[in-house]
Amino acid sequence: MSELGRAIVFLGVLLVVVGAVILLLGRTGIPIGRLPGDITYSGKHTTFYFPIVTCIVISVVLSVISWLFQHFRR
DSSP states (O other): OHHHHHHHHHHHHHHHHHHHHHHHHHHHTOOTTOOTTOEEEEOSSOEEEEOHHHHHHHHHHHHHHHHHHHHHHO
């Protein structure tokens, strides 16, 4: 049961770190979430926003970080 507790604490700390990074990126002026190619539809009473390019960029960055971590761990 203590392993589950440690995993939950680790995930909580990870979420706090990711949130802090996102806040800092927002203050630097980097347009994360508003990149060219992100889909935005504004109707009369509704707005739909899907950050497809932002998702792809974040996925590539996380994949490279994961690959580097595994590569140097060997």
